[in-house]
Amino acid sequence: MAVNFQHPFQCVQYVQRPQAKLLLVSAGPRLYSYSAETGQRLASWPQDTGSSDQEPPEKKRKVSSSESGPLEEGKAAEKNEKAKTAPAWSNIPIVTSTSNGEYAIAVTGEDKCIRVFQLQDDGSLNQLSERAMPKRPSSIALTSDETTILCADKFGDVHSLPLIPTTDKPAVAPRPNREAKLSHPAATNLTVHTKGNLRALEQQLLLASKKKEDGEERSVGPSFEHHLLLGHVSLLTDMVFVSLPSETHKRTYILTADRDEHIRVSRGPPQAHVIETYCLGHTAFISKICVPQYAPEYLISGGGDNYLVVWNWAEGRALHKVPLVENSSAAEVVVRGIWATTIGDLRLVLVALDGSPKLLCFTLEADGALKPQTPIDLTGNVLAVTPLEEDNTIFISVDSIRTAGSIQEWRASSSSLTPPTLIEAFRPQQGSEGSSLAWEPALKSATDAINAAGSVEVPATTEDKRRTELNDLLYAMSKLRKTPRGGDDE
Amino acid sequence: MTPPPAKRQKRDEYRKQATAANPEGSSETGLPTRVKLPKKKFYRQRAHANPFSDHQLQYPLSPAHMDWASHFPAYVNPDPTQTNLAGTRKLLKDVEIVDIGCGFGGLLVGLAPLLPETLMVGMEIRVSVLDYLTTRIQALRAQQQQLQSNQSSTSTSNTTTTDTTQAATEAPEASATAAEEASTTPSMETDTPTETPTTNNDPNTDNTTDTTTIVPGGYQNITAIRSNTMKFFPNFFAKHQLSKIFICFPDPHFKARKHKARIVSETLNAEYAYALRPGGLLYTITDVEEYHHWVLRHFREGEDEESVHGAAGSVKELFERLTDEELAQDPCVRVMSEETEESKKVTRNKGNKYVAVFRRKEDPVWPA
Numbered sequence: 001m002a003v004n005f006q007h008p009f010q011c012v013q014y015v016q017r018p019q020a021k022l023l024l025v026s027a028g029p030r031l032y033s034y035s036a037e038t039g040q041r042l043a044s045w046p047q048d049t050g051s052s053d054q055e056p057p058e059k060k061r062k063v064s065s066s067e068s069g070p071l072e073e074g075k076a077a078e079k080n081e082k083a084k085t086a087p088a089w090s091n092i093p094i095v096t097s098t099s100n101g102e103y104a105i106a107v108t109g110e111d112k113c114i115r116v117f118q119l120q121d122d123g124s125l126n127q128l129s130e131r132a133m134p135k136r137p138s139s140i141a142l143t144s145d146e147t148t149i150l151c152a153d154k155f156g157d158v159h160s161l162p163l164i165p166t167t168d169k170p171a172v173a174p175r176p177n178r179e180a181k182l183s184h185p186a187a188t189n190l191t192v193h194t195k196g197n198l199r200a201l202e203q204q205l206l207l208a209s210k211k212k213e214d215g216e217e218r219s220v221g222p223s224f225e226h227h228l229l230l231g232h233v234s235l236l237t238d239m240v241f242v243s244l245p246s247e248t249h250k251r252t253y254i255l256t257a258d259r260d261e262h263i264r265v266s267r268g269p270p271q272a273h274v275i276e277t278y279c280l281g282h283t284a285f286i287s288k289i290c291v292p293q294y295a296p297e298y299l300i301s302g303g304g305d306n307y308l309v310v311w312n313w314a315e316g317r318a319l320h321k322v323p324l325v326e327n328s329s330a331a332e333v334v335v336r337g338i339w340a341t342t343i344g345d346l347r348l349v350l351v352a353l354d355g356s357p358k359l360l361c362f363t364l365e366a367d368g369a370l371k372p373q374t375p376i377d378l379t380g381n382v383l384a385v386t387p388l389e390e391d392n393t394i395f396i397s398v399d400s401i402r403t404a405g406s407i408q409e410w411r412a413s414s415s416s417l418t419p420p421t422l423i424e425a426f427r428p429q430q431g432s433e434g435s436s437l438a439w440e441p442a443l444k445s446a447t448d449a450i451n452a453a454g455s456v457e458v459p460a461t462t463e464d465k466r467r468t469e470l471n472d473l474l475y476a477m478s479k480l481r482k483t484p485r486g487g488d489d490e
Numbered sequence: 491m492t493p494p495p496a497k498r499q500k501r502d503e504y505r506k507q508a509t510a511a512n513p514e515g516s517s518e519t520g521l522p523t524r525v526k527l528p529k530k531k532f533y534r535q536r537a538h539a540n541p542f543s544d545h546q547l548q549y550p551l552s553p554a555h556m557d558w559a560s561h562f563p564a565y566v567n568p569d570p571t572q573t574n575l576a577g578t579r580k581l582l583k584d585v586e587i588v589d590i591g592c593g594f595g596g597l598l599v600g601l602a603p604l605l606p607e608t609l610m611v612g613m614e615i616r617v618s619v620l621d622y623l624t625t626r627i628q629a630l631r632a633q634q635q636q637l638q639s640n641q642s643s644t645s646t647s648n649t650t651t652t653d654t655t656q657a658a659t660e661a662p663e664a665s666a667t668a669a670e671e672a673s674t675t676p677s678m679e680t681d682t683p684t685e686t687p688t689t690n691n692d693p694n695t696d697n698t699t700d701t702t703t704i705v706p707g708g709y710q711n712i713t714a715i716r717s718n719t720m721k722f723f724p725n726f727f728a729k730h731q732l733s734k735i736f737i738c739f740p741d742p743h744f745k746a747r748k749h750k751a752r753i754v755s756e757t758l759n760a761e762y763a764y765a766l767r768p769g770g771l772l773y774t775i776t777d778v779e780e781y782h783h784w785v786l787r788h789f790r791e792g793e794d795e796e797s798v799h800g801a802a803g804s805v806k807e808l809f810e811r812l813t814d815e816e817l818a819q820d821p822c823v824r825v826m827s828e829e830t831e832e833s834k835k836v837t838r839n840k841g842n843k844y845v846a847v848f849r850r851k852e853d854p855v856w857p858a
Contacts, residue, residue, distance in 0.1 A: 155750070157757065186780030187744050190841040231757025233541060233720040233750075251856060260721050266760075267856070273756070273805045274853055275764040278724045280552035482544050 005410075005458040006420050009397035010091060010474060014386040017101035020121040021388070023395065024104055026092035027422070027455035031106055033123035036388065036395075039449030042123025046087055089113075091473045094137065098146045103128075103163060105140060105149065109473070112136045114151060116163060129165050131224050138236050143268065144243040144252060152239040152256055156232040160269055165224055229272035234258035237303070237480070238289045241268065242296055244314075255299065255313060257286040259480050263301055265313055277316035281309050285480040292340030294347055298368050302335030302351065304481050310368045322370045324353065324360065334478045340364070341387035341394065343428055346437070348373075350394070352382035354475050357404035359385065359396060361437065373437040379421045380404050383474070393427045393442045399474070401458060407475040410467060419452045504532045508625045525632040530594060533622035538741055539615040541720045541751050549717060550576065553728040558585060562609055564710035585609040588727070588765075589736040590719045590753060593831055595623040597738055598712040599630065600829035604821055606707030608733075612714040613726075623714040634708035641704065720753060723761050730767040734822065739832035742778045752781075756788045756805055763808040766850040772809070774846045775826050777836045782844035786811075789848055809848040817847055 007028035014036060015022040021036035031045040089108035097104045097119065104117040104125065112133045118126040135155035142149060142163070152158045185204040192201055240255040252268025253276070263279035263286060266272050284304030291299050291313070299313035302324070310320040324333050334354040341348050349370055351360040357378045362370040380398035387394045400420035403409045427442040441447075458470070472479065508528045539545075550556040552575070559566045559579040572580040587605070589597050592612025601610060614620045717726065740753045749755075754774065762772055774785050786792060790806035817823050827833050827843050836843055 185744065186742065186778055188779070190839065191742070191778050193839055228757065230760060231755070233758065246856075249856070262724065264724075271807070271854060271857060273760040273763070273808060275729075275760055277729060278552075280725060283551070484546070 004460050005401045005462075006422060006454045007456040007458055008380075008383055008399045008401060008474070009422050009455065010093060010383060011095035012384040012386045012395055012397045012423065013095045013097055013104075014388050014395065015097045015101040015104065015119060016099075016390075017119065017121055020101075020123070022101065022119065022123055023386070023450075024095055024097060024119075025397070025423075025450075025455075026095050026106065028458070029087050029090050029092065029108075030456050031092060031095065031117075031125060032455070033119070033125060034450055035123065035446075037443075037446060039443075039446030039453075041450070041453045043125050045117070045125045045127070093473075093476075094140055096140060096142070098142060098163075100146075105142075105163075107137045107140060109136075114140065114149065114161070116149075131161065131165070131226075132222065133159070134222060139239040141239050141241040141254075143241055144250070148269070150229070150239060150241060150254065152236040154235050156234050156236055156258065158229045158231065158236070158239065158254065158256060158272070159226045160229050161224065161226040227269075229269055230254065230256070230264075230266050230275075232256065232258045232260075232262065232264065234260040234262070235480070237285065237287050237477075240289055240291050240299075242291050243268070244296060253314075255289055255291065257289045257301065257303075259285040261286060263289060263299070263311075263313070265316065276314070279309075279311045279313055279316050279318070281311075281318040281321075285477075285482075287335050287477045287480070288338045290338035290340055290349070292347065292349065292364060294340065294342050295364060295368075298364065300338050300340070300349060300370070302338055303477075304332065304334055306333040308335070308338070308351065308370065310364075310370060312368070319368045320370065322362070324351070332478070332481070334475075334481075336382065336475075336477065337385060339385045339387065341389055343387075343389070343392045343394075346428070350385055352385065354478060355381050355402075355405060355407035357381055357398070361439075363437070374439070376426055376439045378404075378424055381407070391427070391442075393425055395423055395425050395443075395447075397423050402471070407478070408468075408471055419454060421451055422455060423447050423450050501532045504529070505621060505625070508532075509628075525629050525636065527629045527633075528622055528625040530622060533594075533618045535616045535618035541615070541718055541753075545615070545718060547716065547718055547722065549722040549725045551725070553724075553726060553731070556726055558609075561611070561713035561715070562710065564708075565609060581609070583609060584731055585611050585727070586732055587611070587734040587736070588613060588719075588732055589738065591615070591737065591740055592623065592714060593619055593738075595626060595712075595714060596830040596832075596834070597736055597826060598623075598714070599626070599709070600825040601822065602707055602709050602712045603705040604825065606705075606711060608711060610712045611726075612712070613717045613719050614714060615716065615718050617716060620714055620716045627709060627712055627714065630709040634705060634710075637702075637704050638708065720751075720758065723765060727765040729764055730770075732765045733767060733770045735762055735766060735770070735772045736822075736826060737772070737774045738826055738830050739776055739836070740774075740781070742776070742781050744778075749784075752784065754781075754785050754788055756790070759788060759805045759809065763805065763850055768850050768852045770850045771812070771820075771822075772848045772850070773822065773826055774848075775833070776844050777832075777841045779842065779844060782846065785846050789846075791846070807854045808851055810851055812847040812849060817845060820847070823847065 009025045009027050011026040013024040015024050023034040023036045025032045025034065033042045034040060035042060088111040091109040092106050093109055094107035095104065101119055104119050106115050106117065107113065108115060112135065113130045114133060114137060115130045116128045118128055133151060133153060135153040137151045137153050139152040140149055147163050149161050149163055150158055151161065185201060185208060187201050189198060189201065192198060236256055236258050238257045242253045242255060244251045254266045254268055254272055255263060257263045261280065261282040261284065265276045265279065267274045267276060279299065279301065282301065282303060282305050286301055286303035288303065289299060289301045297312065297314065299311040300308055301311065302308045306323065306325050308322040308324060309318050310322065311318055336352040336354045339350045347364040349362040349364055351362065357380055359376040359378065359382045361373040361375050363373055365371055378396060378398045380400055381402060381404060383397045383399055385394055385396050398421055400422055401410055403411050425441065425443040425447050426439045429438040429440045554574055555576040556574070557576060557578040558581050562581055565581045565583060567580045567582050570579065574580055586608050587610040589610065589612040592598055592614050595612055598610055598612045612623060614623065737753055743749060743751045766772060776782050789809050789811065790804045791811050823845060827845060833843065
């Protein structure tokens with residue numbers, strides 16, 4: 001019998017709460033919370049609101065349950081999944097949280113909703129708000145006071161919206177901007193002259209007068225409070241909010257990266273329209289930018305180029321170009337993620353490439369150079385990384401569906417008889433920090449528990465077309481590459 | 491394979507000849523018959539281009555990688571060791587004026603003698619139109635060089651002033667009134683171009699008439715580049731490099747769905763502010779009244795500072811609109827509203843022209 005696949009963890013986010021260490025994870029259309037210490041599943045979202053009585057409730061709040069609990073209930077949840085109608089989205093590409101662990105923010109894929117959750121020590125997720133953005137968010141960040149969400153979207157815009165929407169104040173009408181819709185055509189017989197255009201204008205005038213009679217006026221744009229801060233005429237891929245201490249007071253910046261090789265450095269709100277500089281040096285799209293918390297003067301960027309660039313971003317100056325592959329003629333590289341963390345007194349930069357089971361590992365030197373270290377080998381493609389700095393450990397989610405090294409080929413389903421590996425944890429080997437860094441598995445019991453509980457099932461019988469769709473959802477960045485086209489383009 | 495249509499063939503032939511006839515800077519070889527300016531009819535192209543498409547654009551990695559030397563051979567730094575990051579020769583001065591969406595280049599050709607020592611570049615996304623303008627500038631330069639060498643050999647000065655810009659510099663008060671009309675009474679038809687000494691109003695011949703006078707600068711200070719400025723403006727120009735940006739008769743993109751494609755928007759204005767130095771000017775002119783209001787709205791014109799600072803701040807902090815008196819004193823406004831191909835077309839069709847010019851203010855101080 002063919003064993004079904006499990007949706008891999010697209011996002012992994014470690015959340016430190018005063019009383020609990022949580023792991024927040026998205027798999028397929030679901031959000032799960034786990035205890036980072038025991039690996040026990042604490043809650044899943046969305047709950048089944050309209051589930052029938054005989055099926056057990058999905059949401060679990062038990063912290064001190066038996067070991068077998070999460071496993072069985074996890075299976076039940078999967079059965080449940082098939083029975084009920086599917087949610088409006090099939091993936092959750094962004095999961096983040098406030099630094100105090102009080103709120104979690106997730107973006108659901110197809111419905112473009114930013115969802116804010118209240119997190120509890122028991123891992124429960126209580127959705128406070130859902131706000132459908134006009135365009136699909138590609139990155140979200142929180143301002144330094146963590147009361148405002150910045151949302152960068154595929155349209156090239158960055159909007160700001162309050163973390164907790166105010167209810168007492170009616171939603172502020174969006175600025176009279178792109179949404180401004182005219183009740184009558186903007187063209188007149190003074191501006192259009194050809195026969196065809198004049199006829200079209202006549203039609204529009206007719207339509208406009210009809211509309212006026214009907215009194216219908218369509219309102220466009222979201223109704224909740226939001227402000228347009230800045231915009232590129234290009235798809236935004238990543239955004240970072242940085243707060244720098246200065247002599248007198250704090251200075252804040254928004255760094256935005258786009259598909260057309262730009263990294264823009266703007267001032268933080270309320271002066272986001274002041275562009276300080278650009279970091280220009282990539283020749284392919286940029287997919288990830290990272291400003292290490294331990295060295296906020298540096299920016300590390302990567303994308304479709306086979307190198308990373310380390311920047312002095314405040315001056316827009318490239319400092320180092322770091323090769324990602326030994327053989328530069330090798331297959332095209334897509335940087336999936338860049339994470340910066342400290343382990344002991346090591347200043348680490350971890351880099352994942354699309355379709356690679358190796359997590360590249362660098363140390364950031366004082367001059368901003370990236371010194372390569374031994375990479376971490378995993379059982380599948382690296383998808384996401386979240387560090388637990390105080391435990392000197394990193395959690396890495398791996399692709400359990402596709403074969404290691406490919407973003408298309410699925411594994412033979414028979415090979416997933418044992419519980420598939422969804423997550424792994426590593427820490428540096430004792431005493432290896434001096435000369436060269438070596439890694440060893442960590443928190444085995446926790447990762448085993450998480451892996452055993454599984455996630456949302458993907459049938460082994462999934463058709464090729466659906467498989468390609470799932471591949472594209474998880475590995476979307478390679479689609480950003482510009483394809484040279486022949487002939488004249490006008 | 492069917493052969494390309496006759497029209498395409500004719501075009502290709504013509505263009506090949508046109509570029510061959512005006513090889514850059516080779517006027518000293520024998521001085522053949524007078525250099526002809528290109529004919530527009532062989533370069534026409536659909537008026538719209540999708541700014542969101544990738545096209546096949548060439549753009550520098552950064553402003554420090556831009557090869558300006560090939561565009562301004564007369565201004566190349568004589569020291570060959572002075573090279574930019576891409577290894578090409580540096581110029582003696584930076585490009586300062588940009589015409590975004592320069593079309594057939596009427597503004598550049600009009601401004602060139604007015605600001606003979608300032609380097610100007612036109613940016614155009616449409617290939618054919620850019621081909622025309624490049625050929626036109628080359629021809630103009632070659633003509634000027636011919637005239638200069640003729641003059642030095644015969645030492646008889648050619649003083650026929652049929653050139654409109656020449657006339658304008660000699661009669662600044664005339665230009666001032668024209669500009670005033672264009673700005674203060676936008677809803678009225680501006681019929682001034684019929685009074686200016688242009689000898690031709692036929693769109694097919696106007697630019698093919700040869701200049702017979704020596705023009706200051708010899709058109710060595712203008713050039714044109716194919717680019718999508720909405721995407722790649724910061725690749726060409728560094729912070730505060732520019733003193734003037736022109737946006738003349740932009741594609742109105744009438745449909746609301748297409749408004750994001752408009753070249754003026756609050757988010758793009760931030761990019762223009764980045765490239766403009768404090769005190770620099772951004773000129774806009776359109777014949778579409780709704781677009782004019784769009785421009786004012788996206789520069790937050792008419793909003794009080796209070797409401798602006800209350801929320802998230804806006805480009806209002808970066809730009810201020812020029813008064814009508816200031817416009818009247820600016821000869822660039824007159825060139826913009828009379829000498830661009832589009833403005834001539836609007837005049838022919840008795841349309842309106844709406845002018846708005848904004849001055850770049852100093853960057854605001856950092857918030858406390």
